[in-house]
Amino acid sequence: MVVRICKDTQAMGKAAAALFVALATEKPNAVFGLATGSTPVPTYSEMAAAYQAGAVDYSGITTFNLDEYVGLAPDHPQSYRYFMETNLFKHINIPTENTHVLSGLATDPEAECAAYEAMIDAAGGIDLQILGIGNNGHIAFNEPAADFAAVTHTVQLTESTIEANKRFFDSVDDVPRSAYTMGIGSIMKAKKIVLLANGAAKADAIKAMVEGPVTPECPASILQFHPDCVVLVDEAAASKLSK
Ligand code: GLP
Numbered sequence: 001m002v003v004r005i006c007k008d009t010q011a012m013g014k015a016a017a018a019l020f021v022a023l024a025t026e027k028p029n030a031v032f033g034l035a036t037g038s039t040p041v042p043t044y045s046e047m048a049a050a051y052q053a054g055a056v057d058y059s060g061i062t063t064f065n066l067d068e069y070v071g072l073a074p075d076h077p078q079s080y081r082y083f084m085e086t087n088l089f090k091h092i093n094i095p096t097e098n099t100h101v102l103s104g105l106a107t108d109p110e111a112e113c114a115a116y117e118a119m120i121d122a123a124g125g126i127d128l129q130i131l132g133i134g135n136n137g138h139i140a141f142n143e144p145a146a147d148f149a150a151v152t153h154t155v156q157l158t159e160s161t162i163e164a165n166k167r168f169f170d171s172v173d174d175v176p177r178s179a180y181t182m183g184i185g186s187i188m189k190a191k192k193i194v195l196l197a198n199g200a201a202k203a204d205a206i207k208a209m210v211e212g213p214v215t216p217e218c219p220a221s222i223l224q225f226h227p228d229c230v231v232l233v234d235e236a237a238a239s240k241l242s243k
Contacts, residue, residue, distance in 0.1 A: 001224050003210055003231045005238045009198045012232045013042025016130060016194050019230075020047055021056045023128050028060040031120075033129030033187075034088070035066050035140070036080045039196045040130055041087055048091035058094040062123050064116075065101040066131075066140035067181040070154065072104040078168050079104055102152070102180040113152040113180060120186065129190035133197050136160045137205045137218035141181035146219040150183030184222055193226055198234040206233055207240040 006012040020043075023030045034040075050056045065080055072079035081101040089099055100119060106112035120126060131139050136158065138144065143158045156178050157165075166172040187193070197206050209220040210231065223229045 001210065001226070001229045001231060003233065003238070003241070006232055006234055008234055009039075009042050012196055012198060012234060013040075013046045015232055016040070016043040016196055017046030017050065019128060019192075019194055020130075021050045024056050024058055024061055027127065028057065030061055030127045031123050031125065032061055032063045033066065033126035033182075033190055034063050034084065035130050035132050036083045037132040039132040039198060043130065043196065044088040044091075048088060051092040058092045061094055062098045063094065063100060064120050064123070064126060064182075065099075066187070067179050068102040068104045069176040070104055070109070070178040070180060071176050074101070074103070074105075076104075078174075104176075104180070106180070109154050109180065113154065116180075116182075117152045117186060120182075120189075126190040127192065129187060129193045131187070131193060131195040131220075133195060133202060133205050133209065133220050134161055135164055135201055135205055137208050137220045139184070139187060139195075139220045139223075141179040142184050142187075142219040144217045144219060146184055146216050148188075148216060148222055149185045151186045152180065152182050155179055155181055184219060188222065188226060190226075191228065193223065193229040195220070195223065195229065195231045196233070197231070197237040200236040200239065202233075202237040203240040206231075206237050207242075210241060211243070 068080045074081035141155050162175045208218040214221045
């Protein structure tokens with residue numbers, strides 16, 4: 001695990017976007033693993049800016065998103081499909097059929113999760129996965145006490161995550177209580193991972209992830225065992241690191 005401290009969120013976004021742009025140039029049919037949350041938004045703006053400047057072509061890229069809320073339709077403004085459309089897909093030349101987000105309306109959750117995992121494998125696996133991190137150390141929606149071997153599955157969200165994510169909804173009661181998520185096992189299969197975190201609220205999670213024991217209580221700590229994981233943080237998120 002390599003940790004780099006960036007000047008601010010814009011610099012983090014530029015550094016992460018540069019990895020995706022370089023990969024798309026080197027491997028035009030690469031598979032991107034994408035994440036939601038506020039943290040990757042500057043990365044997606046930079047990726048779109050690179051396309052608009054004519055510096056990159058995403059027409060052969062395939063994407064898989066990490067997770068989706070159970071019960072939200074793709075056009076629900078808080079669904080992760082909607083997030084991806086508005087923050088990235090509609091600004092670049094990726095064909096819609098190449099973009100994959102779990103369906104919040106799946107009638108057979110187990111089949112949906114199994115088919116999703118199979119699709120990732122059939123695409124050759126994820127070349128570059130972007131991750132944020134929850135205040136409690138979750139990645140995607142793999143909450144503390146996560147099973148490190150799990151593949152795509154349904155999870156119940158913790159109170160901490162519901163609290164943290166309520167800012168996007170009209171009220172806390174509107175936040176879905178469950179979600180579909182790629183498992184830690186799915187994420188660890190990605191060939192390269194870039195995890196981003198900014199702000200003091202993430203400092204404890206970053207310390208536990210980087211310097212703490214590898215434990216399901218901090219799901220992100222498993223990344224210490226990933227062979228190619230880059231962590232980009234701002235000074236506030238890095239403030240509790242001792243080294
Ligand atoms: C959600 C997402 C995670 C994301 C986390 C942090 O729980 N499922 O993938 O990392 O939020 O979000 P933010 O970047 O807004 O802090």
